[in-house]
Amino acid sequence: MRLRQEEIDYISWKILRRLKEEGVIDIMGEEEAVAERLRHALTENLAAEDQLNREVDDILRGHLKEIQRDSVDYRRMFQMVKTKLARERNVVI
Secondary structure (H helix, E strand, O other): OOOOHHHHHHHHHHHHHHHHHOOOOOOOOOHHHHHHHHHHHHHHHHHHHHHHHHHHHHHHHOOHHHHHHOOOOHHHHHHHHHHHHHHHHOOOO
């Protein structure tokens, strides 16, 4: 995960405040409970993206010789494969 827990906490509260200010949501209970659900959703999404990154890296490592032989930009290929797998698996990145 590329974000520290403190950053996830900050982002969660920032999202919560913005949604309230914009009138998108009305909170009928404790704000902390809503912030916790946001933290959980963000953490799960980041973990899913990390897993996807590992899978893409494994796939590309299996084709490393071809990538090097054909002078393919690894980062560009990584992004292309990641986007394709995310779309196939309905993962939001």
